[in-house]
Amino acid sequence: MLRSFLLLLCLPFTLAAETVMDPARDRVIPVETHQPPNTDNCSTTALCPVALLSAGYGVSHTEYQFLVKTLNQAGYLVITVGHELATDPPLSVEGNLYETRAENWQRGADTLVFIRDYFKPKFTTFDFEHILLIGHSNGGDISAWLINHGAKFANHIITLDHRRVPLPRSLDVKVLSIRASDFPADKGVLPSRAEKQKYQDCVVTIANAKHNDMTDDGPSWLTEKIAQILAGHLAGKPCLENEKVKGQ
Known part of the structure; x- marks a missing residue:
């Protein structure tokens, strides 16, 4: 937690933490908005990009500052979203998880739609018609x-080791999935070799990456590696041929 706080102090963007109310669902949604350091080039005729970031289950939406920093440096407005409330049912761990977790994913999807609609008129120089969805674990499942x-x-998705919901198979959606090494994804979640091509x-x-370490509280070598992969992807660099990259 101390490391996350120190990271936050060093970041060059504009931060606003708040809660917003979805009246249709009587649901309070915790969010943080992080504006990039330079918005001078953003205008209604030259919109700057937007990312909605969804946390993993049981992880605060404030625990991904290493991702926020990388996205901000690439010019993105980043809105981090807290999906889990104390009144929500727990995430299912039994049965066919694709079926039993559907209510959680749909609730999260509804939240992202609301957040997009809520903030679009507030940030008129940012592009809410071509959003990047990024999420860790269950947050990646929600995004997919x-x-x-x-x-x-949404025409772009980046997931950090999500494991249950298949990634989109579409030429209209850009896909990056950064995987840990300790747990496999369910069958059909990741594209086959032919589908990747x-x-x-x-x-x-x-x-050597662990699923639960893909947050600010993970080891620095891992968060730095993820940030490096993310920055390269956002800059349009070629994929690392879908091969394992060296960790620690």
């Missing part, structure tokens, strides 16, 4: 679920 169920405003998807596995 939303795109798979027809969200037209067809859709130009990128899947990168970090050797």
Whole structure:
């Protein structure tokens, strides 16, 4: 936690923490908005990019500052979203998880739609029609679920070791999935070799990386490696041939 606080002190962007109310669902949603350090080039005729960041289950939406910093440096407005409330049912751990967790993913997808609609008129120089969805673990599942169920405003997804919901298979959606090494994804979640070639998807596995360490509280070598992969992807660099990259 101390490391996360120190990271926050060093970041060059504008931060606003708040809660917003979705009246249709009577749901309070914790969020943070992080503006990039330079918005001078953003205008209604030259919109700057937007990312909605979803945390892993049981992890605060404030625990991904290493991702926020990288996205901000690439010019993104980043909105981090807290999906889990104390009144929500626990995430299912039994049965067919694709079925039993659907209510959680749909609730999260509804939250992202609301957040997009809520903030769009507040940030008129940012592009809410071509959003990047990024999420760790269950946050990645929520992001994939939303795109798979027809969200037209998201054309880019980045997941950190999500394991349950299949990634979009579409030429219209850019895909990067950064994988840990300790747990496999469910069958069909990740694209096959042929699908990666067809859709130009990128899947990168970090050797020695652990699923639960992909937060600010993880080891610095891992957060730095993830940030490096993310920055390269955002800059348009070629995928690392979907091979394992060296970790620690």
